Amino acid sequence: MKSKISITNLSKSYGDVQALKGINLDIEHGELFGLIGPDGAGKTSLFRLLATLLLPDSGSATLCGFDMVKEYKHIRNLLGYMPGKFSLYQDLSVLENFNFFATVFNTKIEDNMDMIRDIWLQIEPFKHRLAGKLSGGMKQKLALCCALIHQPKILLLDEPTTGVDVVSRNEFWQMLKSLKAKGITIIVATPYMDEANLCERVALMQNGEILSLDTPAGIISGFKKDLYAIQGQDIYQLLLDLRAYPYANSVFPFGQSVHYTDTREDVSLSELKDYLISKGQNKIEIKRITAGIEDCFMALSQQNNVQA
Amino acid sequence: MRTIKYILQKEFLQIFRNKSMLPIIFAMPIIQLCVLVFAATFEMKNTNLYIVDQDLSSHSRQIISKFEASPFFTIKHTDFSIKHAEDELFKDNVDAILHFENGFGNAVDKKEAASVQVLVNAIDASAAGLYNAYILSVIQDYNQKLESSIQTTIKKQAVQQVQNTYSHLFNPEMKYIPYMLPGILVLLITVIGLFLSAMNVVREKEIGTIEQINVTPIKKYQFLIGKLIPFIFIGFFELGIGLILAAFVFKIPILGSVWLIYLVAFIYLLTILGIGLFISTQTDTQQQAMFIAWFFMIIFILMSGLFTPTESMPEWGQKMNLLNPVAYFIKIIRMIMLKGSGFMDILKDLTILSLYSIAMLSFATNRYKKTN
Numbered sequence: 001m002k003s004k005i006s007i008t009n010l011s012k013s014y015g016d017v018q019a020l021k022g023i024n025l026d027i028e029h030g031e032l033f034g035l036i037g038p039d040g041a042g043k044t045s046l047f048r049l050l051a052t053l054l055l056p057d058s059g060s061a062t063l064c065g066f067d068m069v070k071e072y073k074h075i076r077n078l079l080g081y082m083p084g085k086f087s088l089y090q091d092l093s094v095l096e097n098f099n100f101f102a103t104v105f106n107t108k109i110e111d112n113m114d115m116i117r118d119i120w121l122q123i124e125p126f127k128h129r130l131a132g133k134l135s136g137g138m139k140q141k142l143a144l145c146c147a148l149i150h151q152p153k154i155l156l157l158d159e160p161t162t163g164v165d166v167v168s169r170n171e172f173w174q175m176l177k178s179l180k181a182k183g184i185t186i187i188v189a190t191p192y193m194d195e196a197n198l199c200e201r202v203a204l205m206q207n208g209e210i211l212s213l214d215t216p217a218g219i220i221s222g223f224k225k226d227l228y229a230i231q232g233q234d235i236y237q238l239l240l241d242l243r244a245y246p247y248a249n250s251v252f253p254f255g256q257s258v259h260y261t262d263t264r265e266d267v268s269l270s271e272l273k274d275y276l277i278s279k280g281q282n283k284i285e286i287k288r289i290t291a292g293i294e295d296c297f298m299a300l301s302q303q304n305n306v307q308a
Numbered sequence: 309m310r311t312i313k314y315i316l317q318k319e320f321l322q323i324f325r326n327k328s329m330l331p332i333i334f335a336m337p338i339i340q341l342c343v344l345v346f347a348a349t350f351e352m353k354n355t356n357l358y359i360v361d362q363d364l365s366s367h368s369r370q371i372i373s374k375f376e377a378s379p380f381f382t383i384k385h386t387d388f389s390i391k392h393a394e395d396e397l398f399k400d401n402v403d404a405i406l407h408f409e410n411g412f413g414n415a416v417d418k419k420e421a422a423s424v425q426v427l428v429n430a431i432d433a434s435a436a437g438l439y440n441a442y443i444l445s446v447i448q449d450y451n452q453k454l455e456s457s458i459q460t461t462i463k464k465q466a467v468q469q470v471q472n473t474y475s476h477l478f479n480p481e482m483k484y485i486p487y488m489l490p491g492i493l494v495l496l497i498t499v500i501g502l503f504l505s506a507m508n509v510v511r512e513k514e515i516g517t518i519e520q521i522n523v524t525p526i527k528k529y530q531f532l533i534g535k536l537i538p539f540i541f542i543g544f545f546e547l548g549i550g551l552i553l554a555a556f557v558f559k560i561p562i563l564g565s566v567w568l569i570y571l572v573a574f575i576y577l578l579t580i581l582g583i584g585l586f587i588s589t590q591t592d593t594q595q596q597a598m599f600i601a602w603f604f605m606i607i608f609i610l611m612s613g614l615f616t617p618t619e620s621m622p623e624w625g626q627k628m629n630l631l632n633p634v635a636y637f638i639k640i641i642r643m644i645m646l647k648g649s650g651f652m653d654i655l656k657d658l659t660i661l662s663l664y665s666i667a668m669l670s671f672a673t674n675r676y677k678k679t680n
Contacts, residue, residue, distance in 0.1 A: 051523050052523065052678075053519065053522055053523065053678070073525065076523055076524060076525045077525050079523060081519075081520070081523040083516060083519045083520065085516040085519070086516070087515070087516035087517045087518075087519045087520040088517065088520060089318070089322065089517055090515065091321075091322050091325050091326065092318065092321060092322065092325075096318070096321060099314070100314055100315075100317075100318050101520075101524070103310060103311055103314035104311060104314070104315075104521070104524045104525075104526050105524055105525065106310075106311070106525070146520070
């Protein structure tokens with residue numbers, strides 16, 4: 001069975017708030033797909049719709065060929081869903097949680113060990129500990145195990161790495177890669193732009209719309225302007241000065257520097273530097289850099305806001 | 309079946325692992341039973357009287373001595389001033405004033421109408437009613453003796469009086485414990501059943517676990533049955549403790565069949581749990597569920613006939629009570645325990661309760677939605 005997902009024109013509103021505005025999306029069998037966007041972009045709503053927890057206002061989606069609304073019962077057997085909030089029983093132990101979810105899906109742990117062995121080995125030392133007493137990373141691994149116990153064809157992970165340390169995050173992504181190798185279609189929602197590079201294809205989402213849909217490299221190559229990282233002593237003042245610069249196209253703070261694009265084709269860096277020095281900035285350093293996913297997202301969301 | 313078994317296992321694990329709930333579930337019934345049964349009684353042990361005797365005749369003294377002799381009354385003061393007496397009543401130092409005006413004794417002797425004034429503190433209306441009834445019964449008693457003595461001295465004819473005699477069936481000594489205890493048992497089961505079930509599903513909503521349950525292929529009825537059965541067990545357990553306490557500590561004869569009580573309790577619990585689960589499915593936080601459960605609880609209990617007879621309620625109240633499961637169970641359990649009623653005697657009420665439970669449970673199942 002091909003675990004393909006097709007979403008057509010899917011919309012959902014909560015009262016006046018339109019959470020999803022006609023989403024169209026196709027996700028291929030065995031793909032590791034990323035939904036990237038800030039909080040409130042509509043990622044969780046989309047997941048809850050796909051997980052058959054919400055009914056859409058309009059539009060439809062099929063998962064593995066089953067209709068999301070009419071054939072939700074089939075989908076629930078094929079789907080592993082890991083909500084953004086840890087939602088296993090905190091007052092049950094790791095093993096009890098595990099057994100419980102195995103039974104609910106009408107299966108046994110032993111029958112599915114192949115699928116989860118790698119992850120299970122990491123949490124097995126803690127199997128008698130209460131789930132609520134686990135560390136953040138361990139919780140996520142347990143939740144992943146529980147979502148995989150029935151050998152789903154499609155795995156929906158809603159912000160699985162939020163609140164997890166860097167090491168555990170890397171481990172987690174390694175696990176996703178090995179799961180992908182087993183032929184599971186995986187969709188990951190994340191607010192972290194750096195994780196986008198780890199996906200095969202990503203959709204950048206904002207305000208219930210998909211801004212861009214491509215491979216991470218494709219999205220980056222869509223960034224046409226020259227991008228500069230400018231460093232100075234007073235980052236905040238630098239930001240204000242750059243925004244006041246008549247040729248400024250986009251100016252965003254980015255850690256210890258400011259990312260800047262110009263409206264002109266040929267940028268005269270010395271002129272820019274002179275301008276900043278005339279504003280009283282010192283220790284200015286300007287470097288040409290290649291754009292990352294986050295720069296693309298910022299540029300796209302700016303465009304989108306201007307259009308709207 | 310295997311799924312239901314595991315849900316049950318999970319629910320019991322969670323109940324027994326909750327260290328703060330466990331003592332509440334198991335100690336509360338014993339404490340409530342012991343405290344409420346002794347405290348919630350209508351017997352007036354002591355009424356403080358203030359006597360204003362401006363008459364000082366042999367008649368007024370005879371009445372006063374009757375009050376003195378009664379174990380139910382304590383005479384705090386005897387005085388001539390009605391004003392002082394009213395002050396004391398105002399300060400809440402006495403419960404009632406008995407006032408003999410000058411000329412009371414003369415009037416009695418002349419066989420004219422003689423009156424005694426009784427002033428009762430009626431802040432607490434039900435207590436006031438009791439004071440009044442007790443005082444009147446003492447005076448009544450005196451009246452009858454007086455009448456017969458007057459009539460015999462005149463030697464007109466043989467005294468003919470209608471005498472009331474009572475026989476209190478099923479509770480011959482009119483004791484309060486046999487009357488209150490079955491009702492309090494019902495109260496216990498209701499508290500446990502309604503609150504625990506009302507908090508349960510909504511708790512899973514609050515901590516988010518329902519999200520994970522809802523995406524599984526688990527059936528609605530499996531989930532709800534798994535939720536119901538533990539509470540039925542707990543309810544049965546509490547009922548068992550209550551009945552044992554009733555039989556061995558309070559020495560109440562349980563005339564009817566204990567099995568019949570359990571049968572009724574089973575159907576009653578289904579109704580109450582149905583209401584609880586319904587509340588739980590309709591709310592988003594435990595706080596909301598708690599308040600709604602409390603709202604129904606108060607209405608159910610105050611209208612149930614536990615403290616005040618349902619017959620004294622206005623007609624609309626009695627009609628409303630047709631929807632009050634607590635009232636049915638209190639009525640039935642009193643019938644079984646005190647009167648020894650059998651299955652056929654309670655059949656009508658039991659049928660209504662059964663229909664009620666089916667309605668509430670299907671309602672709750674229907675309103676619990678895995679998708680919204």
